[in-house]
Amino acid sequence: MSDTRPQGQPDEAMVDLLIKQVTEGLSPAEQRALDVLDTEVASAYRRDLERAAAAVTLAGSDQKPMPEALAARLAQQAAQHFSSSAQAADLGAARAAGEARIDQPHTPQRAANRFGALGWLAAAACLVLAVIGWERSPAPPAPVAATPPPAAVLPAEVPPPPTPAEERAALLAKSDSLKVSLGATKDPAAAGVTGDVVWDPLTQRGFLHFAGLQANDPAVHQYQIWIFDAGRDKRYPVDGGVFDVPANTSEVVIPIRAALIVRKPAAFAVTVEKPGGAVVSGREHVVALGTTG
């Protein structure tokens, strides 16, 4: 491994960039900075770091079998890839492209900072927490599906994904998951609502479970989840996504999609908002609230 290793060591700034490159990728600005610094020494060091990262990945891999349907798709993909002389010629070109890519690590684009926009909200008498602001990501959240896609749309051989209810049950069985009862508020829309939250602080996954929550017309309004984090300013609850309750649904299980990492969940709330969710909630309609304390 050291046969062709160039002499010398990269400086500290370069090592930091190289480590970031092989562990999470670089922003365009970081990539430009590395390009300026890049040398044969850096290339050799990057190769070593990539090998080290790959070795750690191997040491932590469990290597469970692939789903049979995926293996079948791969075989089909392989057959298509290698099936004709034209594709064989393409293989040669692609191989050359692959070689180039291996030698020149990717330079993925950094997405816009999703945590840039913060919204503040005045007065909210109905909440237990004296909260005056809500934090939202800039774009309205995508609706969270209350139910999985119908199995009929999936190829017959593909096992259906676990339903939210099944995932919630699995999370409930974990000893270190957080269970919170949700209480209805005095809002008319909350009449008869019962529910609970299960949340895994480690994986940042969780589910709301409701009974009695009124069906909504997504064109008129949607429900929105908020998570109050004791590790953050109380004025900035974390957006947990929006969701709908279909008509004639007695119970729903909703996956929580926290827009930010929640360090110490203190409370969960559900509000009624305009379609797509609110950037700054008016909190006129808080239908459920539960605290961890």
Add this chain to the structure above:
Amino acid sequence: MLQRIASGDPAAVRECIEQYGPLVWSIARRLSRTPSDAEDATQEIFLDIWRSAGRFDASQGSDKVFIAMIARRRLIDRLRKTSAEPPMDPVETLDTIAWADPGTALETSIEAEQATRALAELRPEQRQVLELGLLYGLSQSEIAARLDMPLGTVKSFMRRGLIKVREFMNVDAEGVLSEG
């Protein structure tokens, strides 16, 4: 096998899927946000493997490290492209990691065994940083937030950890070379 794939041998391609499928799937599951993403990523990774097979050089490391490097590049690229989405919603939960012991790691590859020995010399919090970053694809900032740890400390732990593994791999390689 990788050389046979490079020459377009269909049988080698099938063997490749059978032999490396569980490894690629294992890595993809942990570095993808959903099972569907993991499946898409697995297909992309195998295309990358077939296209890059001609570059495999056994003197530079094992086939499995080569495969894992290709998989990691593809998955990091995918994670970066979707980084506007909420933080990781992993297919697997974080408490399922069990580092191989040196004996069983050796069955995976010599590099896995070297990494396991290097990891054993790290403090638990250093190992945790490597685990979150390398096995679950969290950025250093996300690790800092999740562990309530200063970003500088996360960077330092990641750096020391990777360098430690690198040292073990290079020392072993040089040892083998000198013995040979």
